[in-house]
Amino acid sequence: MNALKDQTSTVRVRFAPSPTGNLHIGGARTALFNWMYAKVQNGQFILRIEDTDLERSKQEYLEEIMFSMDWLGLKWDELYKQSDRFDIYREHAQKLLKEEKAYKDGEAIVLKMPQMPLKFTDLIRGDISFDSSEIKDQVLMKSDGSPTYSFACVVDDALMNMSCVIRGEDHISNTPKQLAIYYSLGFRPPKFAHLPLIMGEEGGRLSKRHGAVAVSEYRKMGFLPEAIVNYLMLLGWSPGNNQEIIPMASAIKNFSIRKINKTAAMFSMEKLEWINAQYIKQKDTPSLIKLIVPFLEAQGVGPQKMENGKLEQIVNLYKGRLSTLSDFMNWTDFIFADQFQLPADLKEKFFSKDLSKEFSLLKERLSQLPQFETATTEQAFRDLVAELGIKASDLVHPVRVALTGKEVGPGLFDTMSILGKETTIKRLSEAVQK
């Protein structure tokens, strides 16, 4: 009914990355919390590219950031680039100059720090105040005509009608400087919420020296976007019902900025992997296949090796043991490889004793089977070991090694069934003649 009132009460939040690198996992979490907050409040989520540093900003990073956000499912309602808005910043700086709230220093325009209490109520931390006498005059426009971070940020947040600025804790100390800019410009500051930082496993802020930090790296490692998002939201927030695997719909339902905690959280690859494994197990096989195929292709596995029913059988068998999609490759390489080399250490461990008699008997029995499937191969195998008077496990392990080149893996008879009669027999022969 009242358009103006509606306008001002609308929740508008933003994520403002700088395209000087790929989307960082910490940035992704900031984006996620902003996005969730917008969803809960039925507001808008804005993506603003802070590319005022012309030197370091790169188009490829910009594209990568948008791609990764999209991949994570964080869709934005509006998009801005600060490099398109230099005129606006210049105008506002000129205004401050005219009003003598700023002065020139060479070509640069510098804000006279007003002497006033610079305090705000952080939605997560409560009241925070600074003494403005401790803060020096702030450069607004650099000598090269580009705006500084704080200035562009304030002008944009004000002009874009942000209701709340949700960002990392590292910006707490920037807030008083920005508050001074808001007041000098005559703008009303938004609300602020400063998120706890994500730390690396050895402490300190999460950075490249701790391993992968870019969302794209996690994608390439075979993490699912749902799992990354799920893990990230658990860093500093909890739905409060002991739930760990949280579907987005229920996360949004339970989300509240008040429930975000203040403590920095250490990033744990192990927990991320566990969550990823849970999501993989939850997937139905056809969708999982779709996700795995690109990884197979990247390994040079041709489509002729991915026949419909076959791949489904394989994926079903290995689904429960995957932490990441790329794990699938490590488990199943022996299925897709034409050539098969038995690792020397395993050869030594399992075939120093002569097994040619057992192996040829097994080959004989297996080749006679009219139906080569899990149940029939197992029956044939068990009959044979009973006749030979040996323990099943005495033969199971060498046979697994012969077929897969690995000591561990799923049930032997499932493995045989996937390999098929021909390959199974061929590998049994090769193992004993080697």
Place this chain on the structure above:
RNA sequence: GGCCCCAUCGUCUAGCCUGGUCCAGGACAAAAGAUUCUCAGUCUUUAGACGCGGGUUCAAAUCCCGCUGGGGCUACCA
């Protein structure tokens, strides 16, 4: 150094606002057992925390102060 933020199991956290229901709950990791041809998975179980010191109070993980520890900022980077 100055300013600012933070402090529950090894890690992520619930509880703290509105003190008693908490000899502190869950999850990851760890250990043990069950299942099985191995490993993984699954199920069951065990171990494991309120940083320290002062207050306030009949009562403190919860409120207050100090210390210690960790983190951030201190750029014409964002």
